[in-house]
Amino acid sequence: MKRNIYLKKKSLDEAKGIASNLADLIRLGAEKIPVIRALGRVTAEPLFAKISSPPFHCAAMDGIAVTAESTYGATEDSSRVLTVGEEAFFVNTGHPVPPGMNAVIMIEEVHQIDPERVEIMGAAHPWQHVRAIGEDIVATEMVFPENHKITSYDIGALLASGHQEICVKKKPKVLILPTGSELIEPDEVNLSEPISKIIESNSYVLSHLIFEDGGEPVRHPIVKDDFQKIREALLSNHEGVDLILIIAGSSAGSEDYSRSIVEESGEVYAHGISMMPGKPTLLGRFKDRPIIGIPGYPVSAIMAYEELVKPILYQVIHLFRLERPRIKVFPTRKIPSKLGTEEFLRVKAGKVGEKIYASPLPRGSGIITSLTKADGIIRIPSLSEGLAENQEIEMELLRPLEEILNTVVMVGSHDLTLDILANLLGKYYPPVFLSSHSVGSLGGILALKNGICHIAGLHLLDPDTGEYNFSYIRNYLKGIEVKIFSLVDREQGLIVQRKNPKGLKGLVDLLQEDISFINRQKGSGTRILLDHELRGLSIDPGQIKGYEKEEFTHMAVASLVSSGIADAGLGILPAARAMNLDFIPVAKERYDLVIPSIHVGDEKIRKVIEAVRSKKFKEEVLRMGGYDVSRTGEELL
Numbered sequence: 001m002k003r004n005i006y007l008k009k010k011s012l013d014e015a016k017g018i019a020s021n022l023a024d025l026i027r028l029g030a031e032k033i034p035v036i037r038a039l040g041r042v043t044a045e046p047l048f049a050k051i052s053s054p055p056f057h058c059a060a061m062d063g064i065a066v067t068a069e070s071t072y073g074a075t076e077d078s079s080r081v082l083t084v085g086e087e088a089f090f091v092n093t094g095h096p097v098p099p100g101m102n103a104v105i106m107i108e109e110v111h112q113i114d115p116e117r118v119e120i121m122g123a124a125h126p127w128q129h130v131r132a133i134g135e136d137i138v139a140t141e142m143v144f145p146e147n148h149k150i151t152s153y154d155i156g157a158l159l160a161s162g163h164q165e166i167c168v169k170k171k172p173k174v175l176i177l178p179t180g181s182e183l184i185e186p187d188e189v190n191l192s193e194p195i196s197k198i199i200e201s202n203s204y205v206l207s208h209l210i211f212e213d214g215g216e217p218v219r220h221p222i223v224k225d226d227f228q229k230i231r232e233a234l235l236s237n238h239e240g241v242d243l244i245l246i247i248a249g250s251s252a253g254s255e256d257y258s259r260s261i262v263e264e265s266g267e268v269y270a271h272g273i274s275m276m277p278g279k280p281t282l283l284g285r286f287k288d289r290p291i292i293g294i295p296g297y298p299v300s301a302i303m304a305y306e307e308l309v310k311p312i313l314y315q316v317i318h319l320f321r322l323e324r325p326r327i328k329v330f331p332t333r334k335i336p337s338k339l340g341t342e343e344f345l346r347v348k349a350g351k352v353g354e355k356i357y358a359s360p361l362p363r364g365s366g367i368i369t370s371l372t373k374a375d376g377i378i379r380i381p382s383l384s385e386g387l388a389e390n391q392e393i394e395m396e397l398l399r400p401l402e403e404i405l406n407t408v409v410m411v412g413s414h415d416l417t418l419d420i421l422a423n424l425l426g427k428y429y430p431p432v433f434l435s436s437h438s439v440g441s442l443g444g445i446l447a448l449k450n451g452i453c454h455i456a457g458l459h460l461l462d463p464d465t466g467e468y469n470f471s472y473i474r475n476y477l478k479g480i481e482v483k484i485f486s487l488v489d490r491e492q493g494l495i496v497q498r499k500n501p502k503g504l505k506g507l508v509d510l511l512q513e514d515i516s517f518i519n520r521q522k523g524s525g526t527r528i529l530l531d532h533e534l535r536g537l538s539i540d541p542g543q544i545k546g547y548e549k550e551e552f553t554h555m556a557v558a559s560l561v562s563s564g565i566a567d568a569g570l571g572i573l574p575a576a577r578a579m580n581l582d583f584i585p586v587a588k589e590r591y592d593l594v595i596p597s598i599h600v601g602d603e604k605i606r607k608v609i610e611a612v613r614s615k616k617f618k619e620e621v622l623r624m625g626g627y628d629v630s631r632t633g634e635e636l637l
Contacts, residue, residue, distance in 0.1 A: 009272035050162030248296030297365035412444025412457035442523035573626025
């Protein structure tokens with residue numbers, strides 16, 4: 001089967017220029033719509049006031065309307081009596097001021113003697129408490145210019161100026177065509193059966209992005225990887241749309257047909273962009289419509305949209321695209337990057353001390369959670385080979401800065417109770433957020449030592465003493481005063497497939513030739529525990545098939561066992577239960593939170609400790625099973 005190659009690869013800047021030229025192919029018409037449904041629409045012509053606002057002189061207060069001249073000389077010592085219906089007229093706020101009257105005296109300052117007479121104790125000045133005609137808007141003045149995006153406030157101004165309908169630009173209509181034989185529609189998924197296809201989500205994400213950016217998405221059902229079917233879908237749907245997005249099929253695979261189909265009925269201007277994620281993006285013209293081949297991986301699809309599709313929509317609607325706010329951050333470690341490719345690195349961030357530190361999230365193009373969890377994006381230029389540790393760099397904010405400043409950064413070992421803790425903080429202790437990074441217990445200690453986190457999560461066994469955590473803290477954190485709080489006691493063991501088909505009974509059985517193992521990373525407490533137990537059994541780790549294969553979380557280990565990629569892995573009981581797997585106990589251990597004393601007085605940290613000690617946290621942890629909370633929240637040192 002013939003395989004595509006990137007014949008027209010462009011830099012990101014070149015691709016943006018091509019996208020701008022493609023936008024010129026789009027000619028939006030105009031339409032009239034009711035003002036009350038105009039939120040977010042863009043004016044197609046200048047809008048002038050049809051009436052003044054207010055349309056008459058009206059009272060700004062409840063009281064009596066008078067001529068200011070008739071009140072002159074009135075004081076507390078020399079009051080004046082006015083005749084109701086001749087010299088004074090009762091009015092309510094917003095009501096017209098009777099002809100000839102030019103001031104309003106508040107009702108609190110009026111003494112009604114009888115139905116025909118009122119007494120005032122002070123003089124009024126002309127136009128006191130009166131909103132003059134046209135005070136806000138004068139008839140014939142321009143309310144909004146062309147190319148103005150209507151806001152909620154604007155609707156009030158339009159209605160007040162006499163508009164019931166306005167002329168706005170039609171929304172650019174965008175056809176979204178997802179392709180791929182490996183895909184399944186979300187509503188076709190049966191969760192009670194094994195899922196053998198990928199749930200198609202890109203088109204729905206793109207649809208909502210298009211809607212947010214002022215466009216009208218038109219989603220086509222999934223088209224399988226078939227040249228003729230994709231071609232027919234494009235030919236039968238391209239009329240009546242302004243822009244076409246074809247998802248997947250633009251890469252270098254043998255069944256990636258987008259380039260050939262576009263070349264047959266138009267022209268390809270770019271095939272492959274020097275950006276990561278998003279390299280397989282295609283830019284071209286299909287018939288007389290702009291067409292963009294969007295990569296199939298979720299993060300690549302979103303990056304291609306943000307960098308190339310969004311600017312087209314803003315250009316054709318004639319709106320100015322606001323840049324995301326940027327702040328200075330410091331990477332927590334060295335981050336290499338590919339020379340010649342601009343990379344969009346997704347990061348978590350938090351302020352520790354006087355600096356905001358950024359930790360990279362997984363960089364895979366298919367990991368959508370690297371965007372849903374991200375606080376920001378760091379752009380690594382194409383001429384850079386990466387970032388140095390502690391190198392000051394700009395980060396584009398994806399979340400409000402206030403949230404980042406209220407984030408507690410935790411680094412260390414993974415545990416399922418941290419999800420419970422994060423949820424409780426969001427539910428009962430806002431605005432405090434928990435950002436947890438699973439790098440292993442030793443990684444947590446080093447993060448504390450380098451001052452880049454508030455809390456470290458540890459479960460490090462000292463093989464010589466059988467003691468947990470204390471000896472490591474004494475050795476690695478000399479000169480740093482810390483507080484140690486017990487989070488949970490938990491059970492570690494072999495996570496094996498449901499009903500234990502290989503009949504495993506303990507670590508010794510890992511030596512069997514038909515057993516594949518999945519390990520935790522070096523420096524993790526689980527890896528240290530495993531090595532300790534293997535030494536006690538005089539087992540050479542090199543004899544265990546899969547010992548060198550590493551994962552970073554208990555759930556990742558359980559997931560690989562559940563999928564059949566591995567027969568067993570060492571992990572905690574709640575991870576096994578979460579994946580409906582069997583569990584063979586090996587050892588019990590203590591998981592602690594280590595907090596530098598300088599942070600303990602921080603309001604954010606106090607709320608974390610309060611949440612850990614709460615009855616609600618302990619109840620939810622116990623419901624998971626496999627945990628002992630009898631010492632949870634106890635200060636150990």
